[in-house]
Amino acid sequence: MIRTGVLKLWMAGAALAGCTSGTAMAQADVDPSWPDWLRDAMLEEYDGIAYEPLSLGPVKTVMPGEIQERQEIGSGQFYARSNDGSGADFECWFYAEPIDMGVSIANVADAVIESTSDQHGPVGFRSVQHVDAGAIDGSPFLALEWLYTVGEAPNALATLTKVRAAESDGVHVICAHSLPGYRKSFAEGFAELVRQLDTDALTADPYYQEVYVFSINELNTGFARITMTLDEEGDTRVDTTDAMLVPVSATEVATSDSTSVSWSTPDGYLINALVSSAENGELSMNLALRPDENGVWAVDGSFSGKPISAELGDEAEPLSPLGEMLATRSLLNASDVTSMELTSWVPDADPTVFTNMTLVHDTDSPGAIAMTMGPLKVEGEFDANGSMRRGILDAGTTAIVIERVFAAGKIP
Amino acid sequence: MRGSCTDAGRCRAKGAIVALALVSLAPPVSAEGVGLYLWELGKQSVSGADRLADETVAVVLEVRDPQEVASRIGSAATLDVIAIDLSSITVRSRSTDSIRGGPGAATSASSFIIDYEEPAISDLLAGWQRTSAAPLTPEELRAFVYGHVAEKTYLRGYDVASRVAETGSGDCTEHAFLLAALARAEGYPARVVLGILLHAAGDEVQAFGHAWTEIHDGTDWQRHDATLPAESMPGEWLRYLPLMPVVNEGISYQMGLFEIATLWPSAVRVVPGAGGP
Numbered sequence: 100m101i102r103t104g105v106l107k108l109w110m111a112g113a114a115l116a117g118c119t120s121g122t123a124m125a126q127a128d129v130d131p132s133w134p135d136w137l138r139d140a141m142l143e144e145y146d147g148i149a150y151e152p153l154s155l156g157p158v159k160t161v162m163p164g165e166i167q168e169r170q171e172i173g174s175g176q177f178y179a180r181s182n183d184g185s186g187a188d189f190e191c192w193f194y195a196e197p198i199d200m201g202v203s204i205a206n207v208a209d210a211v212i213e214s215t216s217d218q219h220g221p222v223g224f225r226s227v228q229h230v231d232a233g234a235i236d237g238s239p240f241l242a243l244e245w246l247y248t249v250g251e252a253p254n255a256l257a258t259l260t261k262v263r264a265a266e267s268d269g270v271h272v273i274c275a276h277s278l279p280g281y282r283k284s285f286a287e288g289f290a291e292l293v294r295q296l297d298t299d300a301l302t303a304d305p306y307y308q309e310v311y312v313f314s315i316n317e318l319n320t321g322f323a324r325i326t327m328t329l330d331e332e333g334d335t336r337v338d339t340t341d342a343m344l345v346p347v348s349a350t351e352v353a354t355s356d357s358t359s360v361s362w363s364t365p366d367g368y369l370i371n372a373l374v375s376s377a378e379n380g381e382l383s384m385n386l387a388l389r390p391d392e393n394g395v396w397a398v399d400g401s402f403s404g405k406p407i408s409a410e411l412g413d414e415a416e417p418l419s420p421l422g423e424m425l426a427t428r429s430l431l432n433a434s435d436v437t438s439m440e441l442t443s444w445v446p447d448a449d450p451t452v453f454t455n456m457t458l459v460h461d462t463d464s465p466g467a468i469a470m471t472m473g474p475l476k477v478e479g480e481f482d483a484n485g486s487m488r489r490g491i492l493d494a495g496t497t498a499i500v501i502e503r504v505f506a507a508g509k510i511p
Numbered sequence: 512m513r514g515s516c517t518d519a520g521r522c523r524a525k526g527a528i529v530a531l532a533l534v535s536l537a538p539p540v541s542a543e544g545v546g547l548y549l550w551e552l553g554k555q556s557v558s559g560a561d562r563l564a565d566e567t568v569a570v571v572l573e574v575r576d577p578q579e580v581a582s583r584i585g586s587a588a589t590l591d592v593i594a595i596d597l598s599s600i601t602v603r604s605r606s607t608d609s610i611r612g613g614p615g616a617a618t619s620a621s622s623f624i625i626d627y628e629e630p631a632i633s634d635l636l637a638g639w640q641r642t643s644a645a646p647l648t649p650e651e652l653r654a655f656v657y658g659h660v661a662e663k664t665y666l667r668g669y670d671v672a673s674r675v676a677e678t679g680s681g682d683c684t685e686h687a688f689l690l691a692a693l694a695r696a697e698g699y700p701a702r703v704v705l706g707i708l709l710h711a712a713g714d715e716v717q718a719f720g721h722a723w724t725e726i727h728d729g730t731d732w733q734r735h736d737a738t739l740p741a742e743s744m745p746g747e748w749l750r751y752l753p754l755m756p757v758v759n760e761g762i763s764y765q766m767g768l769f770e771i772a773t774l775w776p777s778a779v780r781v782v783p784g785a786g787g788p
Contacts, residue, residue: 353666353668404673404674404677405629448766449766474770
């Protein structure tokens with residue numbers, strides 16, 4: 100079911116490959132070429148930290164150190180700042196509404212850097228130091244770090260702005276900290292804040308959910324979160340959210356955000372679907388797929404900046420993401436069949452047609468299924484639910500891995 | 512898209528106390544390198560690399576499927592396949608900008624990605640101060656695209672030509688798509704080619720994945736690279752190895768680009784003087 104993001108992931112990988120020698124690819128804590136004082140500063144960490152409870156609107160959690168400020172900054176938006184003892188603020192923004200995590204974390208980083216520049220002079224050197232993605236107890240997160248200088252030589256100043264963003268229970272939180280070092284401390288403080296986040300359940304309880312992390316050439320660049328909830332009629336609503344940060348050069352980070360909502364019959368057939376994507380905060384795809392009263396499927400919206408409207412016919416019976424999992428599970432359990440064809444709507448590939456996908460079960464290796472969709476081929480390992488644990492996209496010179504880092508619930 | 516922190520001003524840090532350390536840092540790193548290329552595929556020292564300009568050069572491409580790659584580049588008239596083994600293909604590159612072959616109808620049509628019928632493209636051409644009724648020359652168009660795409664960046668994905676016309680932003684693929692669209696609008700058959708660019712300066716040769724435009728002059732295809740300020744760069748040597756044209760120009764073009772990427776070399780090695788006459 101993760102196949103819809105695979106093509107976009109490769110496109111991101113192709114962009115990433117354009118900066119193979121840049122610091123954007125570096126994941127080292129300390130660069131040996133830095134001056135001694137900076138290398139030492141980059142290794143600074145807290146020596147133990149206390150947490151203070153925070154209650155702010157619907158948000159209840161903890162922050163490291165002593166909370167200095169808390170306020171509502173807009174409808175459903177909150178800000179809090181603590182002194183964590185490092186000498187820099189631990190700042191957080193909370194959003195009790197959906198946000199696009201990829202572009203938002205990049206913009207918060209830019210805003211913090213701009214604020215630093217306002218106080219200390221123009222930005223000089225600026226380099227992506229780190230990007231990461233993962234899950235904290237089922238909450239997907241992104242991380243971004245920029246190393247930069249402000250002011251004019253010989254009095255230039257350097258700092259490291261670290262930003263992390265996560266979503267839990269319908270609340271998004273983005274935190275920032277600017278000081279060389281404290282990388283692990285900031286990550287741990289943020290993780291504890293996310294673990295303790297209690298929002299009085301702003302979202303419906305899914306019966307199944309999973310989080311995947313995408314990596315491109317061993318760099319964790321993004322995540323996808325999939326949730327399935329039942330409606331009163333017994334149909335399933337499938338929500339998919341993904342976000343990516345791709346350092347395309349030493350000084351540029353591209354962002355990508357997508358959401359989709361599709362409805363599925365209990366046996367896995369697609370009822371309708373909405374999908375929306377933005378690249379660097381710019382809408383790139385916004386489509387609605389639904390059948391008309393005669394059962395003729397039609398898609399409307401925009402794609403690559405152009406309006407599109409097309410009929411896809413009435414013969415296909417496309418599967419929903421739930422249907423793909425059910426089909427995969429049946430293939431894994433079949434004793435007399437080792438392959439099957441699926442029909443799905445894969446708008447990244449071509450929104451105006453239904454796309455066929457072939458699954459081939461390697462019966463010598465339980466759970467191993469190769470998925471082929473046109474030139475795309477993913478070697479996947481699946482669990483008993485029909486959910487992919489790990490997949491490797493065969494993408495030529497770029498190594499692209501999709502790894503499930505969280506799963507909860509059960510497919511009926 | 513959904514409500515988000517899309518405006519950096521909305522996310523602005525409030526009252527941040529930014530602790531900084533006094534520093535004198537190493538010189539800034541350039542993000543641009545030597546050009547707007549897709550992939551860096553290798554770097555090697557070659558004694559007397561400047562002399563490569565006068566030679567027919569042999570280039571070893573390390574690929575996963577040499578036979579398939581050989582069949583795909585068979586139509587590229589500036590390359591001869593001279594050896595194939597299990598993991599590589601060796602090609603001989605001649606120093607010519609002309610590629611034999613006639614244009615097909617598809618290279619004159621408006622397509623999803625080379626969409627010269629979109630208003631954004633016609634508006635660009637309408638703004639041109641023409642001195643005659645004759646079509647603009649390919650070199651005029653190439654130089655125009657170089658200037659119009661003023662924001663040289665890798666942040667764009669694979670934008671269609673009309674989008675490039677609007678944003679004036681992109682890397683080699685955006686330059687190539689826009690130039691192809693303007694050329695077709697002016698009546699020239701044009702296509703976008705993906706391949707390898709060899710760049711030599713001093714004793715160092717670098718290889719990059721790259722995209723450029725070929726425009727048909729009525730006899731041959733001529734190469735035009737809109738990422739460069741001029742067709743020739745004094746003091747630098749460039750050799751283009753066309754591997755595969757972009758054939759899928761439809762709405763599923765990203766699948767076509769992906770297919771090309773699966774065949775792409777993982778490394779490139781230049782063998783000066785080994786190309787033969």
